[in-house]
Structures are given as structure tokens and as C-alpha cells.
Amino acid sequence: MSVTAALQNDPAPILACTVARDVQKFDLLIEDMETEMGESWGDLTFEDARVFFAQPDAQHLEFVAIAIDEEDEVNLAVIADLISTANSNGLKVILIAEEVSPIALHQLLKLGAREFAPYPLPEGALHDAIERLRAPAPTNQLTAPLHSGLPGGKGANKNGVIVTLHGLAGGVGTTTLAVNIAWELANIEPKKPTRVCMIDLDLQFGSVATYLDLPRRDAVYELWSDTEVVDNDSFLSALDCFNEKLHVLTAPADILPLDMVSPQDIERVLEFATANFDYVVVDMPTTIVQWTETVLSASHVYLTALELDMRSAQNTLRMVRALKSEELPFEKLRYVLNRAPKFTDLNGKSRVKRMAESLDIEIELQMPDGGKPVVQSGDHGLPLAETAAKNPLRKEILKLAQSIHLHNTEQAEESASK
DSSP states (O other), X not given: OOTTSOGGGOSSOOOEEEEOSOGGGOHHHHHHHHHHHTXXXXXXXXXXXXXXXXXXXXXXXXXXXXXXXXXXXXXXXHHHHHHHHHHHTTOOEEEEEESOOHHHHHHHHHTTOOEEEESSOOTTHHHHHHHHHHSOOOOOTTOSOOOOOOSOOSSTTOOOEEEEEEESXXXXXXXXXXXXXXXXXXXXXXXXXXXXXXXXXXXXXXXXXXXTTOOOOHHHHHHHHOGGGOOHHHHHHTOEEETTTEEEEOOOSSOOOGGGSOXXXXXXXXXXXXXXXXXXXXXXXXXXXXXXXXXXXXXXEEEEEEOSSHHHHHHHHHXXXXXXXXXXXXXXXXXXXXXXXXXXXXXXXXXXXXXXXXXXXXXXXXXEOOOHHHHHHHHHTOOHHHHOTTOHHHHHHHHHHHHHHHHHHHHHHHHHHO
């Protein structure tokens, strides 16, 4: 159709419309709208849209697609008012944004935009957003809280065990350990599968999605944008599933400010996760943020990864000093030395001992260097158990997962017998 045709004068039944300062700047949106809606759509300016949304004819619209770019940020109040008007009149909003700041997106999504898609539109993005709007409320096999009997919950519906991994320096293999521990826990008892959820809290450069070849969905951003409106169903619908066994809350598609998420947001998400899963594996950013304390306090196992080098040693001292100064439970940190020296490397073993003594810590776990298969596994989007089951690193990770599971099972049995 002619996108300049007046919406109310178009002879075809109008089922959707675009709203933009100048829709011609969003040519890919025009093409996708014609593909999805044929002749049954029109376009409006911001000024005309606000008036039209309040008219009876607008009630027949399936959705409205509001397209903005960086130039529209100066009129953020106008766009926000437009979204509020659409919501108050029962209209579903798809927000399409090009080079708009995360802060502005956060504000607009919080006002009630149902779907979000970046511009230029990825192939199929608009189609998928429309299908989600048309679909009935999602159902999920995990909607009922689990009662696994594992310890650690503060209430009847919080039985999941939180295992957190935090790298003390960049590139020490924290995400590799986290992904593979989560996968081993998900397969720890084939006859009695455990339910495992993995949460990537590195909101800026989290790579769990890459290591498991999962899409970074807009639903993740929407979840973190306003956790106060999240319920059990919406939390579960934001998760991706890897090989039908491991459920994952990936990092958002775009880089977000770490302070966009509050301790209360983290607490709510962890509560949903522990209510639905036996184990919750959390991959933390290296950066210390306001909600690090929240995760540390909630975790049953807090593994800190480091390497045998000066930067890891210095960062360990800084970490412990920071926790002590804030009177936080630094004793919960359990140190994992990644790429540890081989058993026959006596000089390396001596260096590990001296490092632990100088830092006044106990390095409880030493993980061997898995070599190229570890990198290849990550590039292929598969855990080590699927690509290199006999890799020495995989064997040690399996032992660690078995130890965690055995310890918690024994505690559960002990609690049940009392």
C-alpha cells in the first residue's frame, strides 16, 4: 500500500499501523509490514497517532509499531505519552528502535511496550514479535514450583541450590566452568533428572548464550527492565532451553548499564529460579556492583576463579579487602585455580602453594588446562561433555558437580531424618 495514504481513508480493513516521525527512514519496517499485513496497515505521525488511538476505529488494531531513532530522544516525553495512551486504550505496542540509549529504552519499555525489536530489523524479527502478540498466554511445564528436598531455601517454595561463579580477572575461564558445571548437574542423575537453571548476570559481555548456541531474546531485556511486574510464567517464558535439559536466562542482546539492575531485581529473579529448579548456576561479571552482595548472600556455593599469575593474586587481595571493609561474608569464597600446573610440574605446584600462603587463602580446587578442545567446544556452542568427554578439564568439572550434588543430597536426607 502507499504508506502516505491517510489511515482512516484506506479502503482495506486496517489491522495495524506504524508510528514514526518519518516512516520512510525505516524502509525495512515498511517491507516487513507489507509482508506481514499486506494492505491492512497504515502509518501515522506521533501527533496524529495520539488522537487516533482514542477513536473507536483504533480498537480493531491488532498492534501498533512505534519506530524511533536517536533523533527522537529529545521527544521522549511525547513518545512515552503515546505508549501510555495506546495502553490505556487496549492497544499492543511493538517498539522498534535504532541507536537509542539503553536508558531511554528502559523507560519506554517500562511504560508498557509489549515487544521490542532493534533496527535495522533482523530477519524474521517483526514476524516473531507479531506471532508472540497473537499467541495465547504462554504455558510452561515448569510453572509448578519444585520441591526437590535440597537445602537452602528460606521458605517452602525456595528449595533450589545457588551455585555462583565469579572470575577474579578477565579470561580466567569462569563462564566455561559455569556452563559445564550447569550441564553436568543437569545430567547428574539420568534416572531422576535434576532441573537446572543457568543465569548470566554479566549484562554487558555475558557469553553463556554463545557457549550454548542460544539466541539472545528481547524477553530477557524486558524481564530486567521491570522485575516488579514479572510473575512465574513470564520468568519461565524468558528462559531458553538447551538440549531439553538446561534452562538458561541469557545476557541481553545489547550492552546495558550494570546499575540498571537493582539488588531487589536480582533477589526477585533468584526467588523465581530457586522456586522452580533444583540448581541455579549463576555466572557473575568480574566487576563488583551493588547487587554482588545480594548474590553472595543468597549463594550456597560461591566459587571464585583465578589463575596462577600476578593479576589474579592482586585482584584476590582487593576482593577480600573489599568484602571485609563492608563486613560481608568473605569466608564464603571458595577458590578455584583454573589452568593449574600438571601433577608432574613440581615447580608449578610449589608456586601454587606459595601463592595461597601469601594471600592467606586455601585453593581448594585446581582445574587442569583443557587445551584447544575447550576453545573449540565454546565455538561450537556445546559443553565439553558433548564434544570432548575424556578431556581432563571435563573430568574434573564432573567430579566437582558430583561433589556438590552428593553434599546437598546428604544434607537433604539428614534434614528429612530429623
